[in-house]
Structure formats: C-alpha cells, structure tokens
Amino acid sequence: MHLRYSYRLYPTEGQCKALARTFGCARVVYNDALALRKAAWKADRSRIPTGVLAKAVITDAKKTVARSWLGSVSVDALQSSLRDLDTAYGNYFDSKSGKRAGRRVGLPVFKSRKDNRQSLRFSRNGFRLRSNGKLNLAKIGDVRVKWSRTLPVTPSSVTIVLDPAGRYHASFVVDVEPERLPELDTEIGIDLGLTTYAVLSDGSVIDNPRFLRKAEKKLKAAQRELSRKTKGSKNRAKARRKVAKAHAKVADTRMDWLHKQTTRIIRETQAVYLEDLNVRGLARTRLAKSVHDAGWATFRRLLEEKATRFGRHLGVIGRYEPTSQVCSTCGVLDGPKPLDVRGWTCGACGTSHDRDLNAARNILAAGRADRLNACGGPVSPGVAIPRQARPVETGTHRNAGRTGRKPRAAGAAGIPVRQRG
Numbered sequence: 001m002h003l004r005y006s007y008r009l010y011p012t013e014g015q016c017k018a019l020a021r022t023f024g025c026a027r028v029v030y031n032d033a034l035a036l037r038k039a040a041w042k043a044d045r046s047r048i049p050t051g052v053l054a055k056a057v058i059t060d061a062k063k064t065v066a067r068s069w070l071g072s073v074s075v076d077a078l079q080s081s082l083r084d085l086d087t088a089y090g091n092y093f094d095s096k097s098g099k100r101a102g103r104r105v106g107l108p109v110f111k112s113r114k115d116n117r118q119s120l121r122f123s124r125n126g127f128r129l130r131s132n133g134k135l136n137l138a139k140i141g142d143v144r145v146k147w148s149r150t151l152p153v154t155p156s157s158v159t160i161v162l163d164p165a166g167r168y169h170a171s172f173v174v175d176v177e178p179e180r181l182p183e184l185d186t187e188i189g190i191d192l193g194l195t196t197y198a199v200l201s202d203g204s205v206i207d208n209p210r211f212l213r214k215a216e217k218k219l220k221a222a223q224r225e226l227s228r229k230t231k232g233s234k235n236r237a238k239a240r241r242k243v244a245k246a247h248a249k250v251a252d253t254r255m256d257w258l259h260k261q262t263t264r265i266i267r268e269t270q271a272v273y274l275e276d277l278n279v280r281g282l283a284r285t286r287l288a289k290s291v292h293d294a295g296w297a298t299f300r301r302l303l304e305e306k307a308t309r310f311g312r313h314l315g316v317i318g319r320y321e322p323t324s325q326v327c328s329t330c331g332v333l334d335g336p337k338p339l340d341v342r343g344w345t346c347g348a349c350g351t352s353h354d355r356d357l358n359a360a361r362n363i364l365a366a367g368r369a370d371r372l373n374a375c376g377g378p379v380s381p382g383v384a385i386p387r388q389a390r391p392v393e394t395g396t397h398r399n400a401g402r403t404g405r406k407p408r409a410a411g412a413a414g415i416p417v418r419q420r421g
Contacts, residue, residue, distance in 0.1 A: 001309065002175055008146040009135070009160070009168035018140045019160065019168070022073045023118040026081040027111045029070070032057040033085050034108055054082055074138035076126030084121070116164035116244065127158050135170060145170060152176050164244035180311035187271040189364030191323070191356050192299070194290050199356035201364040206261060211254045212293035215246065222246050254295055262302040271313040273367025274300055275359075278319055315367040327351060328361035 011019060033053050040046045048056075058078050061067035070078065088108040094100035126138040129151075134142040137160070155172035162168055189201040197208040212219075222243045229236035265272060282291045300316075307314040317323075326333050327346040334346060337355070345352045 001178055002173055003309075004171050004173055005149070005151055005155070006169050006171045007148060009170050010144045010146065011140075011168055015140055015143055016168075018073075019162070020118075021069075022077050022120055022140065023162065024113065025070050025073045026077050026120045027113065027118075028067070029057050029061075029078045030081040030085055031110045032061070033082055034110060037085075037089075050082060050086060054079060057082070072139070074122070074126050074140075076122055076138055077120045080121040080123065080126075116240075118162040119159055121157055121159045123157050129154075143168075143170075163248065164241075165248040166241050166244070167248070178309050178311065181267065183311075184268070184270040186269045187273070187364065187368065188265070188269050189273045189360045189362070189367060190265075191275070191360040191363060192277060192294070192296050193356060194287065194294060196356065197294065199354075199360050201357070201360040203357065208294065209254075209257055210290075210293060211250050211257070212289065215250050219243070219246050219250075254293075255298070258295060258299055258302055262299065262306055266303065266306045266310055266312050269312070271315065271367070271371070272303060272307065273315045273317060273363050274303070275321065275323065275363055276316050276319040313371065315371050317363055317366040317370060321362070321366050323359040323362040323366070324355055326358075326362050327353065328358045328365065 033056075036053060036056060037048055040048050058070065058075065062071045085108060091100060091105045092107050095102075095105035122137060128136040130136055130142055132142075133145065133147060135145050135158070136142050151172060151174060153174050153176060155174050157173045159171040159173075160168065161171060186202075191199045193199065194208060196205050198206040200206075222239070226236065226239040226243050229239050277296060279291065279297050282288070285291075303314050306312070322333060322336075325336055327349060329351040330346060330349040332346060332348040334344065334348075337344060342355045343353060344355065
C-alpha cells in the first residue's frame with residue numbers, strides 16, 4: 001500500500017527563490033497545456049496525446065523568446081505538472097461516468113499565481129537523498145530536512161509544498177506492506193457528538209477538545225489587524241501570513257490529536273463501528289463551526305486508513321438507523337426524543353439509558369449484524385466473509401430503501417439531520 005511521509009523543509013534564501021521559480025514554471029506549463037487541450041476539444045472534439053502536448057509546451061516552448069526561461073528549472077517538475085493535468089482529466093471523466101465515488105469532480109481549471117498554496121512534484125529522476133540527511137532537488141540544490149521519523153523504504157516521488165503560512169514541506173510516497181496487528185476479541189461502537197466528541201459502547205468517553213473555539217480570540221485579533229492593512233502592501237502580506245500561521249496551528253493540533261485517538265482505538269480493538277453521519281448537511285446549519293472544528297470526516301478517514309493498514313475491521317451503519325430511539329436492552333422502539341433529553345427510561349423493560357451510550361451500543365449491535373449478514377457473505381457466524389457490504393447496501397430501518405422520504409433525526413450525534421429526497 002502507498003503511504004505518505006511528510007517532513008518540514010528549511011531552504012536557504014537562494015533555494016526559496018529557485019523553488020518560487022520552479023513553482024511558477026510548473027504553473028505556466030500546466031496552464032499552457034490546459035489551454036491547448038481546451039482549444040483542440042472546442043475545434044474538432046479531439047484530444048492531444050500527452051507526448052505531443054509535452055513537446056509543444058516544454059521542448060518547443062523553450063526555444064521561443066516568450067518561454068525561454070523554462071530551461072532554468074528541472075524538466076522533471078514540468079513533466080509532473082502534465083501528469084497532474086492528465087490525472088485531473090481522468091478524475092473528471094471517472095466522476096462523470098460513476099467510476100469515481102464521492103463528490104462530483106469538475107473540469108480542470110487554470111492555476112493562479114495568487115494562490116497561497118503552491119506545490120510541485122519530483123519523480124525519482126528529480127531528487128536524491130544525501131548521506132548527510134539533506135534532500136537534493138534538481139536545479140535547486142541540497143535542502144535541509146527536519147527528519148521527525150525515518151523513511152521505511154526508498155520513496156518513489158516527493159511533492160514540495162509551500163503552505164499559506166510560508167512553510168515548506170516534503171511529502172514522500174513510499175510503498176510498504178500492510179502490517180497486521182495481533183487479533184483481539186474486543187469490538188466497539190462509537191457515537192460521535194459535539195458535547196462530548198465520542199462515546200464508546202464500553203462506557204468510555206472522549207472529550208471534545210474544541211481547538212478552533214479555544215483559538216478564536218487570537219484568530220479574531222489577527223483577522224482585525226489584517227482587515228486594517230492596505231491591500232497590496234507588504235504589511236498586509238505580513239498580516240495575512242500571521243492569520244495563516246494561527247489557522248495552521250489549529251489545524252496541526254487537531255490533526256495530531258485525531259491521529260493519536262484513532263491509533264489508540266485501532267490498536268486496542270479488532271472491529272470499530274460508526275454511523276454514516278451527514279457531515280456536509282450539518283455543515284450548512286447553525287452548528288457549522290462546531291462541526292468543522294470536530295473534524296468527524298477526518299476521524300472516519302483516519303480510522304479507515306489505519307484499519308486497512310493494520311488488519312482491523314471498520315463498519316459503517318446507515319444514517320437512518322434509529323440508534324437513539326431503540327432500547328439497547330430489549331430492542332423496543334421508544335420513539336423520537338428532543339435533543340435536550342440526554343437520558344430516558346425504556347417503557348417496556350424499565351432500563352434507564354444515557355442517550356449517547358445507548359446509541360453507541362445500538363451502533364455496535366447494528367454493525368455486528370451488518371458484518372455477519374453482509375450482502376454476498378455467509379449468514380453463519382464465525383465464517384470468513386468474502387466481501388463486506390457497503391453502508392448504502394444494507395440497513396434495518398423499515399423505510400431505508402424508499403426514495404423521496406424525509407429522514408428522521410440522526411440519533412448518533414443527537415442532532416437532527418435532514419436531506420433532500
């Protein structure tokens with residue numbers, strides 16, 4: 001499997017200028033190639049081959065006065081920008097035909113020189129790892145790297161990134177074999193929320209750190225200072241960088257915390273079950289800032305990646321499962337409840353429930369049922385399942401298969417979620 005290892009770079013002043021020149025040349029080649037492709041498609045619906053395109057925007061362009069400065073940078077970085085354009089077109093057509101899952105991907109657009117984030121990629125021909133610990137980049141030189149951890153194998157490519165905060169990073173792609181952890185008997189269901197970040201079916205609770213909320217005072221001060229600077233001035237550029245650094249600190253702290261939590265969960269449990277929350281829908285409500293600050297989508301993505309890497313199972317149940325309405329003891333549907341009701345007593349068996357803990361236990365039960373009775377898999381417990389069901393394929397809700405129906409409240413987070421039918 002392919003993994004990315006990111007490290008901080010500390011280039012010299014001359015190397016920063018060389019990197020800026022390379023960023024600009026790669027952007028120009030990308031835009032020139034995109035313009036030629038658009039013109040060819042508009043003229044006769046034809047597609048220019050990549051080899052012909054590279055000869056036109058790189059080899060022949062270097063011989064002209066208008067693009068002669070392309071020869072001052074590494075040709076490997078320029079060719080990588082053309083490969084990025086091919087990937088962008090491929091993603092668009094795959095998304096249009098349904099081969100690519102997730103949100104719809106649009107056509108490639110021209111890159112702007114005013115973008116605060118710049119990036120370029122070198123293949124194995126364009127970089128080299130020195131014995132003294134420095135990273136040698138073609139026509140840039142040996143750049144100092146902060147090696148926070150060792151690379152497991154020799155990387156196949158490196159992407160140099162300049163973020164809005166003015167920091168340089170080197171992201172290496174390595175190909176490693178999955179490492180399977182010893183199998184365990186523990187399985188948990190996780191109910192995500194905002195008051196507490198997560199409640200686990202075993203009774204443990206993960207508090208919500210609220211990184212953005214805690215940094216709001218500092219962010220507001222930096223933003224006010226930025227708004228008072230003259231547009232186009234150097235002081236405004238400094239103020240913008242200060243705001244970017246404040247946001248980068250919040251994002252880095254949140255990502256570090258999410259990595260630690262997901263690693264601990266994956267190492268301590270054999271199977272993890274979550275609810276398919278409508279994060280995009282919640283991000284359009286009055287709770288948008290808190291939802292973005294929580295980072296539920298990143299939490300789920302990290303769990304999926306680490307489960308695949310370490311041989312664990314991650315199951316996602318349907319978002320219409322009434323986890324907050326069903327008694328986890330007797331299974332009776334007690335009905336919807338207002339959000340201010342954080343605890344309730346089952347009318348059938350008399351068991352007192354904490355709303356979030358009961359939802360986590362129901363998520364665990366539903367996840368186990370979906371895993372054992374997955375579409376295309378055996379029904380008998382203990383038998384290997386050849387193919388896991390996707391979250392949209394199975395569901396125990398009586399109206400899960402109907403279309404045009406308004407969904408009920410999503411009980412996992414204790415927040416009503418509504419979608420268009």
